[in-house]
Amino acid sequence: MKKLALLILVLLTVWPAYAHRINAFADYSEGKLTVMSYFSDGTPVRNARVTVIDSKGTIVAEGFTDADGIFSIELPPSNYKIVVNESLGHKTETEIVLTPKEKGIPTKKVLQKEQLSGVSQLEERILQKLNQIEKTLNRIRVIEIIGGLGWIVGIFGIIALLKSKS
Amino acid sequence: MHISEGVLPTWLLASGWAVTSLGNYIGLKKLSNENIPASALISSVLFVASLVHIPLGPTSVHLLCNGLAGIILGWGAFPAVFVALLLQALLFQFGGLIVLGVNTFNMAMPAVISYILTKRLVAKGDRRSLLLASIMCSCISVLGAGMLVSAELITTHKAFRAAAYLVIASHMPVAAVEAVITYFCLLFIKKNAPELLGEDL
Numbered sequence: 001m002k003k004l005a006l007l008i009l010v011l012l013t014v015w016p017a018y019a020h021r022i023n024a025f026a027d028y029s030e031g032k033l034t035v036m037s038y039f040s041d042g043t044p045v046r047n048a049r050v051t052v053i054d055s056k057g058t059i060v061a062e063g064f065t066d067a068d069g070i071f072s073i074e075l076p077p078s079n080y081k082i083v084v085n086e087s088l089g090h091k092t093e094t095e096i097v098l099t100p101k102e103k104g105i106p107t108k109k110v111l112q113k114e115q116l117s118g119v120s121q122l123e124e125r126i127l128q129k130l131n132q133i134e135k136t137l138n139r140i141r142v143i144e145i146i147g148g149l150g151w152i153v154g155i156f157g158i159i160a161l162l163k164s165k166s
Numbered sequence: 167m168h169i170s171e172g173v174l175p176t177w178l179l180a181s182g183w184a185v186t187s188l189g190n191y192i193g194l195k196k197l198s199n200e201n202i203p204a205s206a207l208i209s210s211v212l213f214v215a216s217l218v219h220i221p222l223g224p225t226s227v228h229l230l231c232n233g234l235a236g237i238i239l240g241w242g243a244f245p246a247v248f249v250a251l252l253l254q255a256l257l258f259q260f261g262g263l264i265v266l267g268v269n270t271f272n273m274a275m276p277a278v279i280s281y282i283l284t285k286r287l288v289a290k291g292d293r294r295s296l297l298l299a300s301i302m303c304s305c306i307s308v309l310g311a312g313m314l315v316s317a318e319l320i321t322t323h324k325a326f327r328a329a330a331y332l333v334i335a336s337h338m339p340v341a342a343v344e345a346v347i348t349y350f351c352l353l354f355i356k357k358n359a360p361e362l363l364g365e366d367l
Contacts, residue, residue: 159202164199
């Protein structure tokens with residue numbers, strides 16, 4: 001039960017950042033910070049500048065995303081702010097917040113070796129699923145497009161009404 | 167092509183809103199009642215066109231169709247672009263409300279310029295003139311919008327210089343695709359609704 005709670009806490013650190021047009025997701029596990037960035041249609045953002053800032057506001061790491069839109073780096077456990085700057089002026093931010101437990105005792109020492117591999121496998125699978133769900137959520141849905149067209153008709157209808165009155 | 171929130175400095179955001187407000191005012195003033203349905207239609211086209219992504223190199227470009235908006239609506243391109251971008255910002259988080267002024271200006275101003283430069287050709291109305299007008303207006307509108315975005319990014323960060331060239335280079339194929347689209351649209355309109363063309367808006 002405790003392990004499950006711990007796992008949920010770990011999963012909670014995968015904090016989605018709903019920003020503008022590009023999205024970034026960050027995950028911290030086993031001493032490694034991983035940042036994934038996608039356009040709203042799900043294609044990975046390649047070669048975007050990633051800046052990792054610690055809680056004091058100093059830049060601790062900088063780099064670029066690879067062909068899959070992923071950037072990862074080994075960092076000590078702490079809270080981080082991650083800024084992703086795509087070369088054409090798209091920008092997004094995400095944060096990683098670790099629990100005190102995660103910061104203090106590394107999970108490796110608490111768990112037995114075989115338990116650990118089981119947990120990390122499960123974690124991996126859940127992370128994959130979670131990423132898929134987030135990608136689907138961020139994809140533009142047909143219903144919103146149709147809704148938008150409806151709005152346009154309405155807005156120009158109002159303009160026509162105001163014009164005909166004046 | 168949409169500049170995100172928090173990239174540009176305040177003075178640029180404020181001037182963007184100022185110029186866009188003026189453009190919207192002129193556009194709405196010149197908009198005749200007969201042209202309101204056409205504006206709504208063009209606005210819908212602009213709204214949907216940005217969702218057609220073309221994967222190209224490290225970035226992802228999309229159709230703009232602002233040239234088509236300019237050639238048909240003239241100054242009316244301002245309110246049409248404004249409404250389309252407003253809805254994209256609200257529904258899809260493309261761009262944002264604070265940068266809406268700058269983003270509208272980037273797309274609508276080149277559209278109006280291309281309208282002014284091509285209206286004589288369009289008024290002539292033969293196929294060759296329409297083709298020439300389509301090519302001119304697509305290049306001016308798409309690459310003009312690219313140049314405005316680049317210029318704004320360069321004034322903010324010198325580091326964007328390389329990106330700025332990329333914006334222009336990656337929009338060459340977009341301009342080409344749009345020239346074809348605009349040409350067929352013009353032919354269709356000429357045949358079915360000639361009153362939309364050549365009217366002095």
